[in-house]
Amino acid sequence: MSKTAELSIDGKTYSLPIYTGSENEVAIDISKLRDQSGVVTLDPGYKNTGATTSAITYLDGDNGILRYRGYSIEELAEKSTFIEVAYLLIFGELPGKDQLQRFRDDIKTHTLVHEDVKKILDGFPSTAHPMGVLASLFCSQTAFYPESLDPNRASEGVYMSIIRSMAKMPTFAAWAYKNALGHPVNYPDNQLEYCARFLKMMFALPAEPYAADPVISDAMDKLLILHADHEQNCSTSTVRMVGSSQASIYSSISAGINALWGPLHGGANQEVIIMLENIVKDGGNIDKWIAKAKDKNDPFRLMGFGHRVYKNFDPRAKIIKKAADDVLAKLGVKDPILDVAKKLEDIALRDSYFIERKLYPNVDFYSGIIYRALGIPVEMFTVMFAIGRLPGWIAQWKEMRENKEPIGRPRQIYTGQKERKYIDISKR
Numbered sequence: 001m002s003k004t005a006e007l008s009i010d011g012k013t014y015s016l017p018i019y020t021g022s023e024n025e026v027a028i029d030i031s032k033l034r035d036q037s038g039v040v041t042l043d044p045g046y047k048n049t050g051a052t053t054s055a056i057t058y059l060d061g062d063n064g065i066l067r068y069r070g071y072s073i074e075e076l077a078e079k080s081t082f083i084e085v086a087y088l089l090i091f092g093e094l095p096g097k098d099q100l101q102r103f104r105d106d107i108k109t110h111t112l113v114h115e116d117v118k119k120i121l122d123g124f125p126s127t128a129h130p131m132g133v134l135a136s137l138f139c140s141q142t143a144f145y146p147e148s149l150d151p152n153r154a155s156e157g158v159y160m161s162i163i164r165s166m167a168k169m170p171t172f173a174a175w176a177y178k179n180a181l182g183h184p185v186n187y188p189d190n191q192l193e194y195c196a197r198f199l200k201m202m203f204a205l206p207a208e209p210y211a212a213d214p215v216i217s218d219a220m221d222k223l224l225i226l227h228a229d230h231e232q233n234c235s236t237s238t239v240r241m242v243g244s245s246q247a248s249i250y251s252s253i254s255a256g257i258n259a260l261w262g263p264l265h266g267g268a269n270q271e272v273i274i275m276l277e278n279i280v281k282d283g284g285n286i287d288k289w290i291a292k293a294k295d296k297n298d299p300f301r302l303m304g305f306g307h308r309v310y311k312n313f314d315p316r317a318k319i320i321k322k323a324a325d326d327v328l329a330k331l332g333v334k335d336p337i338l339d340v341a342k343k344l345e346d347i348a349l350r351d352s353y354f355i356e357r358k359l360y361p362n363v364d365f366y367s368g369i370i371y372r373a374l375g376i377p378v379e380m381f382t383v384m385f386a387i388g389r390l391p392g393w394i395a396q397w398k399e400m401r402e403n404k405e406p407i408g409r410p411r412q413i414y415t416g417q418k419e420r421k422y423i424d425i426s427k428r
Contacts, residue, residue, distance in 0.1 A: 009037055023058055040411040051232065052240065052405060056089060056395050059231045061309040066316065068229060069093070077319045082224040083107070083194055086391035089229055090162060090398060103163075110167035111188035111197070113137075114144050118185070121175055130176035130383045131261040137172040138165075139254035151246035158401075161249045162394055169390050170194070173383045174201030180379065195220040198387070203375070215330040216374065219323040223367055226316040227385055229392025230309075235259040235266070236389075236396050241408040243397045256393045257386050266382040269368035272304035273378050276337045276344075276368075284336065286343050294353055304365030305348055306358065316363040324366045324373075333373045341369050 003018040005028045014036055017029040027050045034040050043049045058067045066073040069088050076085055080094075087095045087103050095103060120140055124133050141164065142148055148161050171188055178185045178201075186201040189210070196212030199220070204210040230236070239256040243249075260266035279289050292300040307314045328338065345361050348354040371381055 007033070009039055012037070019053075021053070023060070034411070040413070042413055046237070046410075051237065051408070052400070052403075054232070054396070054399060055092070056399060057229045057231045057392070059309065061307075062311050064310055064312045064315045066230075073226065073315055074319060077222050077225050077316075080225065082221045082228070082388075085225050085228055086166060086394075089391045089395040106163045107167045107194070108190040110164050111171055111190060113168050113171055116144070121179055121185070124179055126180055126182045128179065129261075130173070130180055130380055131257065131386070133176035133179055134172050134383055134386060135254045135257040135261070137175070138169070138257060139251050141165075141168070141250040142248050145250075148248040148250060158249075158398070162398070165249060165253060165390065165394055169387055170198040171201065173380075173387055174198060176383060177202055177377075177380055180377075193217070195224070213330065215326050219320075219327045219370055220374075222320060222323050223370065223384070224388035226320060226363055227367075227388030229389070229395065233265070234262070236392060239393045240396050240400045240405075243400050244405055244408045246407075249394065249397055252397050253390070253393050256389075260386055260389065261382060266385045268303065268364035269371065269385070270378045270381045272341075272365050272368035273337065273372055273381075275303045276340050279340050280336050284340060286340060286347065290344075290347060290351070302344070302348075302359070304362055304368065305354065305360065307362045310362070312358055313360050314362040317361055317366060320363055320366040320370070321361070324369050327370050327373050331373055335372070338369060338372060341365070 003020075005016045005018055007014045007016055014033065016033065019027045019029050021027070030041055041049070056069065058070070059065070068076060068085065069092060071088070071094075076088075080088075083104055084095060084100055087100060117137060117140065120137060121133070124136075145161070145164065147153065147157060150157075153161075175185045184206055186204060186206055188197050189200050190197070192200060192210075192212060195217045199212055199217065200210040232240075235256040238259040239252050242255040243252040247255075263271070279286065282288070289300070289302075292298045293302045345365070348359060348361055354360070367384075368381065371378075371384060376384065
C-alpha cells in the first residue's frame with residue numbers, strides 16, 4: 001500500500017499520496033488538494049514545489065552530485081563530448097557509433113540560416129545586448145519554419161526542429177557578437193567540429209584560414225557539457241511553462257534565453273569578472289577585499305564562491321578548474337584580473353573561514369576566467385551559457401511534450417482590495 005500524508009484543515013483531514021522518485025526523493029502529491037478542499041498551497045518562487053516529474057537530470061546539492069540520465073557529470077566530462085551529451089539528454093541514451101555520426105552530420109547540414117535572418121540582424125544597433133539579439137533570432141525561426149507551430153507534428157518533424165535548434169544556435173550567437181562589434185558576419189565552416197566552428201565564426205575574419213587550438217576547443221566543450229542541464233532552474237522551468245501551451249520549440253527556447261538573461265540566473269560568471277575588475281581598479285589589495293567578505297556588516301560578497309544549490313561543493317568546479325589551468329598555461333595570458341582571480345582561488349582553498357563555510361570556487365568562477373582568457377567580452381558570457389544549456393532545454397521541452405503535461409497555471413492568494421463601488425471622476 002502506498003504511503004500517504006494527512007493534512008488537517010478546520011478539523012477535516014485530507015489524505016495526500018506520497019510520491020517517491022528513483023533516488024528516493026519524497027514528494028507529497030497535492031495535485032487534487034484544491035478539488036477536495038478548495039485550498040491551495042503558497043510557495044513563493046516555487047522553492048519547495050515539484051512542478052513535474054523528470055527522467056533527465058538528478059541533482060543532489062547536499063552531496064555535490066550531478067547526473068545526466070544516470071551518468072555522473074565527472075565521467076561525462078572526462079570521456080564524452082558535448083554533442084554526445086546533447087544526444088544523451090535529448091533522446092535518453094548514449095548513441096551508438098552510427099547514431100552519433102548521423103546526429104553530427106544532420107547538425108552540420110543545418111548550420112546555415114536563411115539569408116533573410118541577416119535583415120533581422122541588421123535591424124539591431126551595435127549597442128543591442130547579444131542576449132536580446134540571440135533570443136530574437138532564435139524565435140524568428142517560427143517564421144522560417146511555420147510547420148513547427150503545429151503541436152501535433154510527427155516525430156520526424158520534431159527531430160528536424162531539434163536538429164535546426166542545435167545547428168543554428170552557435171550561428172546566431174556568433175552573429176550577435178559580430179553585430180556588437182559592427183563587423184561582417186562569418187558563415188559556419190562545416191569542416192570543423194561544433195566548438196571549433198563556433199570559435200571561427202566568433203574570432204576569424206571572413207575567408208581567413210583558421211585552426212582551432214585543441215586545448216581551447218576541449219575546454220569549451222567541457223564548459224558546454226557542464227552547463228547542458230541543471231534540473232528545474234528558472235530558464236528550464238520557463239521553457240516547460242511556455243511549451244505547456246503547445247508553443248513551438250523555437251518560441252519556448254527563446255523564452256528560456258530571456259529568462260537566462262536575468263542577472264540572478266545566467267549572469268553569475270559576468271559578475272565574477274566585474275568583481276575582479278573592481279578589485280584591480282582599487283589597487284589589487286586582495287587582503288582588503290577578503291576582510292570585507294568576512295565582515296558580516298559589509299555588503300560586499302565574493303562572487304563565484306559557494307552555490308545556492310550545492311551546499312558542499314560544486315562538482316562542476318573541480319572539472320573546469322583543470323580546464324582553466326590548461327587554457328591559462330596554453331595561452332600564457334598576462335592579465336592582472338586573472339592574476340587576482342588565481343590569488344583569490346588560492347586563499348579560498350586554504351583559508352579556514354571559507355573552508356568551514358564551504359565557500360569554494362564554483363563553476364561560474366572558473367568559466368568567467370576561461371572566457372576572459374579567450375578574449376570573450378562579459379556581454380557574451382550569458383550567450384555562452386545559453387549555447388551549453390540548449391540541449392537541456394530541448395530535452396525538457398521534448399519530455400514535457402511526450403508526457404502530454406497540462407498547461408501550466410499557478411494559483412495565487414489575492415491580497416488586493418475587496419469589492420468597492422466605482423466613483424465618478426467628478427467626485428474623486
